[in-house]
Amino acid sequence: MKQINEQYNQLTDYISDLLPDHHGVGVSVAIVKDSETIYSKGFGNARIGHAERPIDGDTRMSIQSISKNFMALSIMQLVEKNLIDLDDAVVTYLPYFRTKNKEQSDAITIRHVLSHTAGFPSEVGIANMIAPNVREIFSDTPTEFQEALDHYQLTEEEIASIKNREDITKWFEKVELEYPPGEGWNYCTDAYVILADLFEKVTGSKWEASLHDDILTPLDMKRTTSDSYVVEEDQNSARYYVGEDKIETPFPINPISAPIGYLYSTANDLGNYVTFHLNKESTVLQSELIEEMQKPIHLVSEEWRAPGCDVRSYGLAWFTDTYRGYKIVEHGGGQLGVRSLMTMVPELNLGVVVLLNFDGTIHHDICDKIMDVFIDSSHDI
Structure with a gap:
């Protein structure tokens, strides 16, 4: 017990020392070890200014691209229900799906889309640009919104025409593949809307309903939701801040694009989620398929790797890598004022969740420190 308390104190001191330069903004951290949440703590504030309130392990926060894992x-x-196969072509279920080259896109499988190996370019933009508050997001200068449209080669009319997930899938007919399906890797965030469209066509029900009933409820993730209104109204929910002056940024809202990055959760709920993936609990998904998600499929492009790293890969909504000789499985997310990270070290049965409500990279520093503490203690045993 003494050693454990020393570890906790070491981590608390380390994280506390990182925050003075961040003007009161916050960090929420949860650590799971051997199927138990052993550390849950908030540092700083979920909101600053006149509405200041502290952050904790139950503070609802945007998790951005961690949403893709769900x-x-x-x-x-x-x-698992034999309703689809990962190597089925997407057009089997969405006959209207195509890119500029129909012959190529007819060969795109569900596995390709899940693993970002379909051939889509990374800079597509349509799924984020349909956010209802997109003009507010791009409002720093009078021309910023138009510059964003130009960057993604979009028009206001295109954005206004997107009413549902099927519209996003159909929009991909404008996309030119950068490589044949399966022969490269590009992180295309927009593609996960296609997966939600496919899910809804196969099941005949909204993805969010299944998410709640088949994942969140059995994993006791009571504070995880896709409903931005519920989160904004919750007193224990974060706001997001950018720049040295910590200016509040627009709240991340985008219901059509929820699967790419618009779910909201807490460090403690994500601790439950990581525990499920570590233990490969068959109550939600059979263990063989959980393992399938964590298997590397393709090396990621160079800008997604640490300097000198040549093993970082992507599976099915999980990055895989090594840290000090240990395999790690993780996914993160980020947008204006949002940073999220969940990391597993299967060999140590260790999971780490770090959520920020400001820009920066200290979520990685915190995660590395936590892994260091537990790796070092395992060597002492």
Whole structure:
């Protein structure tokens, strides 16, 4: 017990020392070890200014691209029910799906989309640009919104025409593949809307309903939701801040694109989620399919790797890598004022969740420090 308390104190001191330069903004951290949440703590504030309130392990926060892992898990549940196969072509279920080259896109499988190996370019933009508050997001200068449209080669009319997930899938007919399906890797965030469209066509029900009933409820994730209104109204929910002056940024809202990055959760709920993936609990998905999600499929492009790293890969909504000789499995997310990270070290049965409500990279520093403490203590045993 003494050693454990020393570890906790070491971590608390380390994180506390990182925060003075961040003007009162916050960090929420949860650590799971051997199927138990052993550390849950908030540092700083969920909101600053006149509405200041502290952050804790139950503070609802945007998790951005960690949302993709939930979408992937829902797809794997369809595989378990034999409703689909990962190597089925997307057009089998969405006959209107195509890119500029129909012959190429007819060969794109569900596995390709899940693993970002379909050939889509990374800079597509449509799924984020349909956010209802997109003009507020791009409002720093009078021309910023138009510059964003130009960057993604979009028009206001295109954005206004997107009413549902099927519209996003159909929009991909404008996309030119950068490589044949399966022969490269590009992180295309927008593609996960196609997966939600496929899920809804196969099941005949909204993805969010299944997410709640088949994943969140059995994993006791009571404070995880896709409903931005519920989160904004919750007193224990974060706001997000950018720049040295910590200016509040628009709240991340985008219901159509929820599967790419618009779910909201807490460090403690994500601790439950990581525990499920570590233990490969068959109550939500059979263990073989959980393992399938964590298997590397393709090396990621160079900008997604640490300097000198040549093993970082992507599976089915999980990055895989090594840290000090240990395999790690993780996914993160980020947008204006949002940073999220969940990391597993399977060999140590260790999971780490770090959520920020400001820009920066200290979520990685905190995660590395936590892994260091537990790796070092395992060597002492």
